[in-house]
Amino acid sequence: MIECICHIGPALDVQGGISSVLVSYTKLFGLPRKNFIASYNGSFVKSLPMFTLLCLKLLLCPPKAPLVQIHTSFNGSFFRKYLISLCLRLRGKRYIAHIHGSQFKRMCSTAPSIVKGFIRSYFRHSAMVICITPDMQEFLDEFVGKGICRYSVVPNPCDTLADAPANLERPEGSPVRILFAGRYGHRKGVYDLLVAFKNANFNVPAELCLFGDGEVEKVKQIAERDNAEFADCGKKISVSGWVSRGDYLEMIRGYDLLALPSYSETFGMSLVEAMGQGLPVISTFSGGVPYVVRNGEDGILFEAGDLPALQNALERLVNDRALRMQMGKAAWKDCTERFAGGIVLQGLESVYAQLK
Structure with missing residues (x-):
């Protein structure tokens, strides 16, 4: 079914963790680029027009895919994805909140009350929350409210696995x-x-x-x-x-x-x-x-x-x-x-x- 899923995240050529994960999806799962919608191109200012047009498109002509998988990090990434989730909800589209980002826990813990409310709303209205490690699921279950969300732990794939481990037996005297x-x-x-x-x-x-x-x-x-x-x-x-x-x-x-x-x-x-x-x-x-x-x-x-x-x-x-x-x-x-x-x-x- 993965070939039917629409993914929203940064552009595939952006330097960063989520982009590399999405690129690995194209390589490992044979997904065409049309399955991916970019919400960010590496620059906050340059991304604004693209992001605005994306929100309008989601409102006027939402994806036909049965599910939209939103790849989310912290700070600016979260706020962009929260607005995207609102557009999808207004059109009755279900979304999966796929959470990435090394400082997402810190953002949740230190955010003002109103932002904490946005975060909780984002997850509570999702069809499923995908975490890449078990500790994130435990944290979100506590932060959002126990038993409110459906969770699944799915790690990021490695698209560069070697056929055999490297030979670490270097020549004598090499550093x-x-x-x-x-x-x-x-x-x-x-x-x-x-x-x-x-x-x-x-x-x-x-x-x-x-x-x-x-x-x-x-x-x-x-x-x-x-x-x-x-x-x-x-x-x-x-x-x-x-x-x-x-x-x-x-x-x-x-x-x-x-x-x-x-x-x-x-x-x-x-x-x-x-x-x-x-x-x-x-x-x-x-x-x-x-x-x-x-x-x-x-x-x-x-x-x-x-x-x-x-x-x-x-x-x-x-x-x-x-x-x-x-x-x-x-x-x-x-x-x-x-x-x-x-x-x-x-x-x-x-x-x-x-x-x-």
Whole structure:
């Protein structure tokens, strides 16, 4: 039935988590682009005319699809999707609220009373709420009101699963390469990672490679200062902006592990992408990460902000090649069993079947 569903979310070429999920839907489930309606094109100002026309179109000529799946994040994304849901309700169309967004819980908890009312209304009028991790379902059930909404937990699919895990048995003397991909700033923990890497004691050469956007210049300044101090100790930090998703995915297998010491993470698609290639990961117990990463098997988790624990995790995986290889293989196997397209499709089809 998925081929009959209309999806509303950001444009497919927008940089971001929801867009990458929707792109994976087109690849894995063979969905045509006509099934996707864009409500945002990457710029708030430039999106206003497009969004206004979309709302008018939904009111005058709503989709013929039996269900509309609205992919929702926090802040501006929520308000756009709330207005879209009002348009659909006025035309008697049923919608599924598919919730994404690492800071959605925070938005719910800190919003003014009137906004909390909008949020509750949005979910209460939905035919179903899809959460990507169990902890989000538990939170919303408490926030919206116990037993009011119908929920289903369906993880995001990984459209880049390798046929076999990467070979992490690098040539003798090559540096262990640590990958970070995310927005440069406090929330993703990049500054914690820089401090832990600087203080870590490695018995092999190690390189920390950072990719992202945000506070780029600040991160570059720290890296330049630290690289000057490292001198001949075998450590190196490189800082880059975003690369295209295709280029990034091709690069992953050239690294040995991924570190994402985030303070707020709903799902952590970069974790799944790395695990799906056979890389072990280091991350935190924040949000839905413990659901995605099996601590001690696929990688190492620690409490966000615990710098000694992050340093210890780096030292363990950098200094122990056998452990890296063991966890990398386990991570790849775990992804194939939980986040493969076929598995996720079964979950989605189950949701649609309940709403027939």
